[in-house]
Amino acid sequence: MATGLLITPGQWNLPQHQQATATASNFLAEIFGQDGDFELQDCSTTVECLDDLDISISSLVKEELKHSIKSRRSSKGLPELTTGEEEPKSYQMTEEEIERRRLRRERNKVAAEKCRKKRKIHEERVIEEYKTQSELNTKLREEIKKLKKEEEELRMLLKYHATVCTLAV
Template sequence: MEETSSTICEDYDGTKILEAAFVAMKTGSITPIIKQELRFIIQSRRLAEGKSELDVSFVPPVTTELTPEERIKKENRREQNRKASRKFRRKQTVLIHNVKKRMQTLSSENTRLTRELTTLAQEKHSLQEKLRSHLDVCGCVITTAVLV
């Protein structure tokens, strides 16, 4: 098994790594070297496990020219998508505006109710004090639940 691994090592150390190094120097990116190194590691592990060697190659997809009808159809789809996007953005803007407006209304209502609560609490306290002073003078008996 070590012989097979060293054969791959020689292949990778030889031409493929050198090619990757040349491409890396030409492009200014170390990506080709890293890819070759990873391929080497994967192949070595596969051979060490007794598996066969993988042949990984990239074939770029074949691009074909669009027919005039296909171009028109593609452009119509794009225009339809643009319109739908504009409509969606407008709808989102209106929704956000309505939510902000509702939030301001609720915030104002909350402030008003808080002030009213404070006023009512002060009024309650004032009335309780008046009732206590009346009870001191009058001598009437009232349960303490009223004074709480």
């Protein structure tokens, strides 16, 4: 990564949209040298190197923008902006808040237990209904087999009777 030199955008006589490009160019020149000769020795593939380089350039541009904003605000006498990245301050709960939290957790515990019990009862009903329906299904399949066998026997009896019977139909 770049070491030492940090050029603020205000030091260039470039339009605002070209300043980030110039920053990236300075960054690349500092890493790879002025002649542009470099080897990809630290990375296993060119893509990894380019990804790392892109991340480094992005972070460099961010830092330079932060610096630019900070210096502009301080020159105008405005206070520094906070980014919200600070650690949150610890908060000591009052006895009332502790008691409300305890009661809420207790109610939640009871509700969760009730929900689990209700779900278990529902699952048991579903399993029982499944067993009942499976038994009924098995009995009905056996009945179907029995009726098909009886139908076949009756058809054979009818065929035999048709050969013996002399009445014309």
